[in-house]
Amino acid sequence: MKSKENYTIDDLIKIVEKYQSDSKYLEKIKKTYIFASNCHKGQFRKSGEEYISHPLHVAIILTEIYADTETIMAALLHDVIEDCDVEKEEIEEKFGKEVANLVYGVSKLGRINFSTENEYLIDYYKKIIVGMSEDVRVIIIKLADRLHNMRTLWALPEEKQKKIAKETLEILAPLAHHLGIHKIKSELEDLSLRYLKSDIFYDIAEKLNKTKVERDNTVNEMLKYVTNMLTEHGIAHEIKGRAKSIYSIYNKLNKGRKFSDIYDLLALRILVHTEQECYLALGIIHSKFKPIPKRFKDYIAMPKPNMYQSLHTTVFGIDGYLFEIQIRTYEMDEIAENGIASHWAYKEHKDASILMQNTTEQKLQFFKSIIELNEDKMSSEDFVNSVKDEVLNNNIYCFTPKGDIIELPQDATPIDFAYKVHTRVGETMVGAIVNNSIVPLDYKLKNNDIVKINTSKSSKGPSREWVNIVKSTQTRNKIRAFFTKSEKEVYIERGKDSLEKELRKRKIAYDDFYTQKNQEFLLKNLKISSLEELYLEIGNGKYSSSMVVNLLFKKEEAPSEPIKKVPTKSKDADILVSGIDKVKVHLANCCNPIPGDSIIGYITKGNGINVHRTTCHNLEVLENRNVDVHWSDTTTDKYMTTILIHCNTRENKLIEMFQKINMLDSGIDKFITMNRGDDTVYELDLYIRNLEHLEKVFTELNKLSYVTKVERLIK
Numbered sequence: 203m204k205s206k207e208n209y210t211i212d213d214l215i216k217i218v219e220k221y222q223s224d225s226k227y228l229e230k231i232k233k234t235y236i237f238a239s240n241c242h243k244g245q246f247r248k249s250g251e252e253y254i255s256h257p258l259h260v261a262i263i264l265t266e267i268y269a270d271t272e273t274i275m276a277a278l279l280h281d282v283i284e285d286c287d288v289e290k291e292e293i294e295e296k297f298g299k300e301v302a303n304l305v306y307g308v309s310k311l312g313r314i315n316f317s318t319e320n321e322y323l324i325d326y327y328k329k330i331i332v333g334m335s336e337d338v339r340v341i342i343i344k345l346a347d348r349l350h351n352m353r354t355l356w357a358l359p360e361e362k363q364k365k366i367a368k369e370t371l372e373i374l375a376p377l378a379h380h381l382g383i384h385k386i387k388s389e390l391e392d393l394s395l396r397y398l399k400s401d402i403f404y405d406i407a408e409k410l411n412k413t414k415v416e417r418d419n420t421v422n423e424m425l426k427y428v429t430n431m432l433t434e435h436g437i438a439h440e441i442k443g444r445a446k447s448i449y450s451i452y453n454k455l456n457k458g459r460k461f462s463d464i465y466d467l468l469a470l471r472i473l474v475h476t477e478q479e480c481y482l483a484l485g486i487i488h489s490k491f492k493p494i495p496k497r498f499k500d501y502i503a504m505p506k507p508n509m510y511q512s513l514h515t516t517v518f519g520i521d522g523y524l525f526e527i528q529i530r531t532y533e534m535d536e537i538a539e540n541g542i543a544s545h546w547a548y549k550e551h552k553d554a555s556i557l558m559q560n561t562t563e564q565k566l567q568f569f570k571s572i573i574e575l576n577e578d579k580m581s582s583e584d585f586v587n588s589v590k591d592e593v594l595n596n597n598i599y600c601f602t603p604k605g606d607i608i609e610l611p612q613d614a615t616p617i618d619f620a621y622k623v624h625t626r627v628g629e630t631m632v633g634a635i636v637n638n639s640i641v642p643l644d645y646k647l648k649n650n651d652i653v654k655i656n657t658s659k660s661s662k663g664p665s666r667e668w669v670n671i672v673k674s675t676q677t678r679n680k681i682r683a684f685f686t687k688s689e690k691e692v693y694i695e696r697g698k699d700s701l702e703k704e705l706r707k708r709k710i711a712y713d714d715f716y717t718q719k720n721q722e723f724l725l726k727n728l729k730i731s732s733l734e735e736l737y738l739e740i741g742n743g744k745y746s747s748s749m750v751v752n753l754l755f756k757k758e759e760a761p762s763e764p765i766k767k768v769p770t771k772s773k774d775a776d777i778l779v780s781g782i783d784k785v786k787v788h789l790a791n792c793c794n795p796i797p798g799d800s801i802i803g804y805i806t807k808g809n810g811i812n813v814h815r816t817t818c819h820n821l822e823v824l825e826n827r828n829v830d831v832h833w834s835d836t837t838t839d840k841y842m843t844t845i846l847i848h849c850n851t852r853e854n855k856l857i858e859m860f861q862k863i864n865m866l867d868s869g870i871d872k873f874i875t876m877n878r879g880d881d882t883v884y885e886l887d888l889y890i891r892n893l894e895h896l897e898k899v900f901t902e903l904n905k906l907s908y909v910t911k912v913e914r915l916i917k
């Protein structure tokens with residue numbers, strides 16, 4: 203975000219006019235400005251400017267995320283209650299209830315009583331929670347307010363600078379992050395660092411400056427290259443080189459990375475029009491530039507909890523430089539930059555503010571966590587610790603076997619994971635498997651762990667011991683609650699949870715389900731007398747929630763069609779064996795190597811050389827029997843390899859998957875279908891040209907909404 207020193211109301215009107223041209227609204231904003239500027243008349247900021255310049259700048263910051271008229275008006279008025287003794291009623295009379303509520307909300311946030319640090323934090327967090335649950339726009343105005351105050355922080359004495367910068371870094375920046383408003387978050391962080399650790403800040407800034415020309419040249423060259431490739435394939439796009447924020451570099455240095463490693467990392471962002479083009483662009487880039495396997499992240503298929511979507515990959519680019527590339531659609535980019543506020547950017551969203559509030563409540567795990575914390579009757583100290591640990595600190599992200607992301611505090615255990623998925627899962631858990639290994643219940647989870655919780659219907663509930671093991675205060679409270687509640691209450695709660703989870707899973711709105719008519723239908727058909735009894739019967743296992751939902755909402759069955767087989771013939775491999783000319787070579791059928799795989803040979807007794815992938819667990823490592831082998835540069839044949847596709851549905855999806863595979867010029871030799879609970883796993887033998895080809899197949903399959911994982915199989 204760029205800032206100008208002196209804006210006038212005319213500047214503001216001109217900017218708003220670009221996205222909100224209705225003169226009715228522009229008039230309202232002008233009228234509000236005149237009122238606010240009269241209220242603040244004679245007041246000056248520490249920087250020497252007239253006070254009104256502050257609310258005006260706050261309004262300008264909000265125009266950068268296309269804030270609606272009420273929000274702009276409230277921004278102009280945000281300090282009049284506090285600093286000019288204007289009553290809420292007067293604002294309501296002059297500018298309407300909506301604006302008055304926003305201004306009042308922001309004012310309440312500002313009034314914080316310092317005593318002990320704990321009390322201060324409790325006060326602050328609680329106000330944020332109230333603000334968010336009433337109208338998330340209050341928080342957005344607060345963030346813009348803080349951003350302008352940070353931009354003008356130089357005017358304050360050093361001690362105050364440090365205090366405000368610390369508060370910004372600890373509370374406001376994480377808040378902006380969780381709301382997904384990256385623009386504001388990133389500037390808040392950089393500004394905070396500048397005042398908290400100014401020597402480090404300027405050191406990084408200087409180093410960045412020194413290497414700028416060289417980095418810019420390399421980025422521009424790569425940019426041209428990629429643009430040509432994408433244009434050749436008919437993909438309309440825009441590419442931006444992007445600067446890393448000073449704070450993000452500082453963070454990486456703090457984690458022990460070297461300066462040179464970070465500067466070497468150059469970054470590009472590619473914007474395209476459709477999701478499909480994202481994957482196409484990725485494929486095109488990977489076909490030319492080798493990716494670093496572990497650095498590829500598909501946040502399109504698996505969005506981050508703050509709604510962020512994008513593909514990330516790191517490739518060896520031109521001149522051997524590493525390039526971090528992000529690929530996303532324009533809409534994803536809008537969400538990545540503005541998060542929750544991106545609703546404003548879309549004109550067709552008439553009730554953007556209502557949508558924003560709904561999104562806040564539905565989508566943001568962070569928001570849910572604070573609301574839950576506030577509802578739990580916990581002590582003040584627990585409350586502060588919870589918010590600090592679980593909401594604002596560096597959280598870790600783990601996955602369910604289906605690929606859902608679960609956000610947890612640092613050092614969380616599988617028990618915390620289970621409870622976060624669902625209280626019922628926690629209460630019936632008997633063990634946990636992390637990345638395919640059984641782990642003890644006090645195991646400390648790490649980022650990106652895939653966690654499978656084993657549950658048993660005969661489990662009698664959590665153990666009292668767990669209270670001492672778990673990390674999250676919420677989990678602890680839930681476990682304690684289990685022991686204080688009667689069994690019936692537990693069942694009712696479980697049943698309700700289970701039913702609502704099923705509704706969310708099936709994307710049925712609660713309102714559509716809980717209509718008067720539906721309730722009467724259920725009670726009559728299941729011969730029960732109340733909703734509570736229904737929950738009880740689900741909770742104790744008499745009815746399953748999916749069966750109850752099915753009574754009202756039929757599942758759609760996919761039609762079954764005959765399946766086309768595509769036989770392709772496979773020949774002996776074009777594999778070169780070091781130092782030997784003619785030798786019989788077999789590709790091992792346990793790991794089925796394909797060109798591009800790293801391979802190794804094993805000399806058999808009288809039957810030539812068996813070629814395995816170097817990662818194959820069947821490979822016998824015997825020094826005098828192993829021989830170096832590699833693929834010839836000119837392999838043209840297709841090779842058979844076995845993959846597993848995990849789907850989170852039991853519906854037959856083979857046809858759609860086969861079509862995808864056929865379109866990519868791969869063939870299927872045979873397949874096996876395995877049902878595992880609600881999931882289906884297909885084992886497919888595919889004919890594949892090389893690793894690149896296989897990666898394309900994986901990318902296409904991963905795009906299917908029901909595919910949770912695709913992997914190669916080593917038998």
Ligand code: MN
Binds near residue numbers: 256280
């Ligand atoms: Mn202010």
